[in-house]
Amino acid sequence: xxxxxxxxxxxxxxLVFILKFLEYxxxxxxxxxxxxxxxxxxxxxxxxxxxxxxxTRKKPVVVEVPVRSFVLDEGLLAxxxxxxxEYEVLELIAKGLSNQEIANKLFVSLxxxxxxxxNLFSKLDxxxxxxxxxxxxxxxxxx
Amino acid sequence: xxxxxxxxxxxxxxLVFILKFLEYxxxxxxxxxxxxxxxxxxxxxxxxxxxxxxxTRKKPVVVEVPVRSFVLDEGLLAxxxxxxxEYEVLELIAKGLSNQEIANKLFVSLxxxxxxxxNLFSKLDxxxxxxxxxxxxxxxxxx
DNA sequence: AAGTTAATCACCCGAAAGTATGATTCTGCG
DNA sequence: CGCAGAATCATACTTTCGGGTGATTAACTT
Numbered sequence: 138x139x140x141x142x143x144x145x146x147x148x149x150x151x152l153v154f155i156l157k158f159l160e161y162x163x164x165x166x167x168x169x170x171x172x173x174x175x176x177x178x179x180x181x182x183x184x185x186x187x188x189x190x191x192x193t194r195k196k197p198v199v200v201e202v203p204v205r206s207f208v209l210d211e212g213l214l215a216x217x218x219x220x221x222x223e224y225e226v227l228e229l230i231a232k233g234l235s236n237q238e239i240a241n242k243l244f245v246s247l248x249x250x251x252x253x254x255x256n257l258f259s260k261l262d263x264x265x266x267x268x269x270x271x272x273x274x275x276x277x278x279x280x
Numbered sequence: 281x282x283x284x285x286x287x288x289x290x291x292x293x294x295l296v297f298i299l300k301f302l303e304y305x306x307x308x309x310x311x312x313x314x315x316x317x318x319x320x321x322x323x324x325x326x327x328x329x330x331x332x333x334x335x336t337r338k339k340p341v342v343v344e345v346p347v348r349s350f351v352l353d354e355g356l357l358a359x360x361x362x363x364x365x366e367y368e369v370l371e372l373i374a375k376g377l378s379n380q381e382i383a384n385k386l387f388v389s390l391x392x393x394x395x396x397x398x399n400l401f402s403k404l405d406x407x408x409x410x411x412x413x414x415x416x417x418x419x420x421x422x423x
Numbered sequence: 424a425a426g427t428t429a430a431t432c433a434c435c436c437g438a439a440a441g442t443a444t445g446a447t448t449c450t451g452c453g
Numbered sequence: 454c455g456c457a458g459a460a461t462c463a464t465a466c467t468t469t470c471g472g473g474t475g476a477t478t479a480a481c482t483t
Contacts, residue, residue: 220429233411235469248432255471265439266410266470268376363459379440391462398441408469409440427482433475440469448461453454 207280214278217260224278226253231270231279350423357421360403367421369396374413374422 214224222243229239240250254266263269273279357367365386372382383393397409406412416422 218428222430230410231414233406233408233414235408236471237469245430246432248434249430251471252431255473258471263376264471265376265378267373267413270410270413271374271376361458365460378438388460389462391464392460394441395461398443401441407441425483427480429478429480431476431478433477435473436471438469438471440467442467443465444463446461446463448459450457450459452456452458 207277210277213276219257219260219278223253223257223260226250227257227269227273228279230254230266231273350420353420356419362400362403362421366396366400366403369393370400370412370416371422373397373409374416 236250240247261272379393383390404412404415
């Protein structure tokens, strides 16, 4: 960028120098206005193209694309009024944990987990944990 | 591209017109050479930038990427000695069906489905249907 | 201060899932 | 033909799930 500006300025200076040089060297003071204008127009157009190319050129961006891209739709979660805790339970269900194992992992009682799963199922409108997994995946709530 | 060239030409014509107009309208024939040159330089630089931008800009390429490509690894199925029927049951489990629903769909008894699921679980080395889903997906036996 | 939501836990009961064992029928293959 | 593997079904038993109801507490929102 800075380099581009410097080069551009140098080119400008060179142009002025060349013009002046031609003017005084050959005493061709009567070169028509149109000639100068045309010359300048052509040169600066070229310069503009070059500068614009340099300045607007975007560096190629390398994007890592995961095999299974997954972005949780939090809006949908809110729409379904699924709480954080319920979502945690959902994730563990999808990993294949039993209610007891979930209870152990979250340091709550089995009954609490059952309550969460029950509420979760009614919010997802399903009857079984396997249905919950399937539905959550299709709704992009789970990878 | 063609459009760009046309616009560029029009802009050029407009510039000449404006210059001539200024020249004759106000009789300011003595505007310095440097002023014209500067004006022209600035305008054509801008034009050059714009034209270069238009001409070198690449159109974004849209690539269709399948959301979830899935190819069943039949060799792995054979390795695990999972039979066709057992795989059918596995698919239905992953869809969220209960054993009874699977029995109805396959026109067999509930006990038969239970036998299949039991054998399936031991072959997948899991204890629950939710684990079976998770494991089958990670093994690419299921989408 | 009163109301709302989330999170927690309990108890009960029935349904579903899973385990173990054994048996019968069917089918493809050497 | 005979046998192995697959598919079928049964019975009995244990574990896990899921539904319903009710209650308490903490953290908010109004």
